[in-house]
Amino acid sequence: MNCSVGSTHLEGMDYINEYYELIFIKWADERTATLPLMSSPFPIFGLLITYLYVVFIYLPNYMTHKKPYSLKGYLTVYNLFQVIACCVLIYGVATSGWTSTYTLGCQEVDYSEDSSVSIRMAKFMWWHMIVKMSELLETIIFLLRQKSSQVTVLHVYHHVSTLIIAWIACKYFPGGMISFTVLINSFVHIIMYTYYLLSSFGPHMQNRLKWIKRKITIIQMVQLAIILAHTGQVLLPSCRVPNIVAYIYLPNVSINIFLFARMYFETYFKKSKTILLVSIDVYLHHSFITFCTDPRVHDWPFMSNPWKIIAIIGIYLYMIYVYLPSFMSDKKPYSLKGIIVVYNIFQLFACITIIYGVITKLNASDCILDKNTERRTSYLKSHTKERNSTDVQLPPCESNDFFCKMCNAFVLQLATSGWTTRYRLICEPVDYSENAMAVRMASYMWWTLLLKMTELLETIIFVLRKKYNQVSSLHVYHHISTLSAAWIVCKYVPGGLLTFTPMINSLVHIFMYTYYFLAAMSPGPQLQKTLTWIKPKLTMVQLVQLVIIIVQNMQLFLPGCGIHNVVGFIFLPNVCVNVIFFLNFYTKSYRNKNVSKTN
Numbered sequence: 001m002n003c004s005v006g007s008t009h010l011e012g013m014d015y016i017n018e019y020y021e022l023i024f025i026k027w028a029d030e031r032t033a034t035l036p037l038m039s040s041p042f043p044i045f046g047l048l049i050t051y052l053y054v055v056f057i058y059l060p061n062y063m064t065h066k067k068p069y070s071l072k073g074y075l076t077v078y079n080l081f082q083v084i085a086c087c088v089l090i091y092g093v094a095t096s097g098w099t100s101t102y103t104l105g106c107q108e109v110d111y112s113e114d115s116s117v118s119i120r121m122a123k124f125m126w127w128h129m130i131v132k133m134s135e136l137l138e139t140i141i142f143l144l145r146q147k148s149s150q151v152t153v154l155h156v157y158h159h160v161s162t163l164i165i166a167w168i169a170c171k172y173f174p175g176g177m178i179s180f181t182v183l184i185n186s187f188v189h190i191i192m193y194t195y196y197l198l199s200s201f202g203p204h205m206q207n208r209l210k211w212i213k214r215k216i217t218i219i220q221m222v223q224l225a226i227i228l229a230h231t232g233q234v235l236l237p238s239c240r241v242p243n244i245v246a247y248i249y250l251p252n253v254s255i256n257i258f259l260f261a262r263m264y265f266e267t268y269f270k271k272s273k274t275i276l277l278v279s280i281d282v283y284l285h286h287s288f289i290t291f292c293t294d295p296r297v298h299d300w301p302f303m304s305n306p307w308k309i310i311a312i313i314g315i316y317l318y319m320i321y322v323y324l325p326s327f328m329s330d331k332k333p334y335s336l337k338g339i340i341v342v343y344n345i346f347q348l349f350a351c352i353t354i355i356y357g358v359i360t361k362l363n364a365s366d367c368i369l370d371k372n373t374e375r376r377t378s379y380l381k382s383h384t385k386e387r388n389s390t391d392v393q394l395p396p397c398e399s400n401d402f403f404c405k406m407c408n409a410f411v412l413q414l415a416t417s418g419w420t421t422r423y424r425l426i427c428e429p430v431d432y433s434e435n436a437m438a439v440r441m442a443s444y445m446w447w448t449l450l451l452k453m454t455e456l457l458e459t460i461i462f463v464l465r466k467k468y469n470q471v472s473s474l475h476v477y478h479h480i481s482t483l484s485a486a487w488i489v490c491k492y493v494p495g496g497l498l499t500f501t502p503m504i505n506s507l508v509h510i511f512m513y514t515y516y517f518l519a520a521m522s523p524g525p526q527l528q529k530t531l532t533w534i535k536p537k538l539t540m541v542q543l544v545q546l547v548i549i550i551v552q553n554m555q556l557f558l559p560g561c562g563i564h565n566v567v568g569f570i571f572l573p574n575v576c577v578n579v580i581f582f583l584n585f586y587t588k589s590y591r592n593k594n595v596s597k598t599n
Contacts, residue, residue: 059143068146079197086186096121106239109176122174129166154259188223251573324463333466344517351506427561430496442494448502449486474581536590
């Protein structure tokens, strides 16, 4: 027994070592692997952990009883260094391909080792990473000068993310279209650090340059929009650059755009000038006090802390990537047809329940009696104080018409949750009160979490059937991200605007699981072939759903919206990543096939 456990453990470690070697050695560019800090990710992560410790713990404590340092001479040297470094980067990158063979299109990386130009480009990509590393000193300078108001969420996230992206670019894609980002970013930084350099000469110069500060923020946002559009070419069917470039770059650039836009609004458009910039410690404190957990759900299963959900996700990943592949290595694939049918039926009715409410509450006592005939009518009684006992007009149903009654239950139950009474599609806030309607809405968000938990079983079924091609990056990321998002919603915002997402998602899943159910029930391949035309339509429906969710959640950044912006910072990047994954899947699965057939 112990031997088998030890064997399984060793096999698990072998898988981890195998994946590590695959990702950080085999996939990496050999030309940059020997450069300092490039052999593994641990030096960079160690540096970032040290940076965060110094910024959030050590320096704030160190400066508690000290006067702010001036550092005027150091600031001048630092800004001058950054200007010169950016000029060198532009010259080096431009003369390593952009002035000769590179185009603004889908430019691939030249990995050849006998080309001095491509090796030169790779080295300048490494120097770009070193420059990004030196920019971490800005935060240290701010804290030593006790300018903690400048250590914002935008500042810290921007520096950490750009360093990670620069390391990834140097490790895997040291050249090609990614080097365009280095060019445009270095150009913007020349303008920015020139402004900082001149401002360091005193208040007189700062007053004369005040008008430039706002323009620099606009330039930074325009730069990010250009990078977003340029990198988006990776998703085109004709582009041969790996799609992983878009999956890494686009969400990060989107987050930076949101953070810069938020900073721009707070700095230049808010009437109150006393809260232009909030320090990271004050910001996080404010976030956890005003955006803290909903006390109504705290004692519900899985809701007291995130560790249970994290453990479930960890077990899920271990099962699908380590244990089950090892378990199935010498076994034939299981059929599981009965389980698949039951699973799809369960998901179908679970989604209906999420949308319509508990249909078993519809009974004879819910129907209003006709005063003249004393027969049951198609009117249903309202059972909530919020409705002031107003009766709901519903379509007439025959006594044996179950579907009609189910639809009537949908109206009744939704009416008691909010969307047919006082909920609007525009920036609906969360009702944190203890009234029946608000608590009921929160309970549905918890049931949505449980439903997303059950969807993890899909991957287990795929692996047991040896359908490894269906365990794609899209599949795994989608299930993990939706489960995480469902937990966050139930924990912090179980109501209001974000409840629109479970409604539309459950509606799409009804179509999807109905298709899966029919395909599983087919006695032979004939019905499955008949249903093949539906598959691309389902993917399109999912894409449309995600776009609608993006538009709906974008309201969070409107000036008059009372919902915390952090909700948007969490949800929108995740939805954007899902859009990219689904679009890539649709292009590869259907568009490319159609093109090849046409050719």
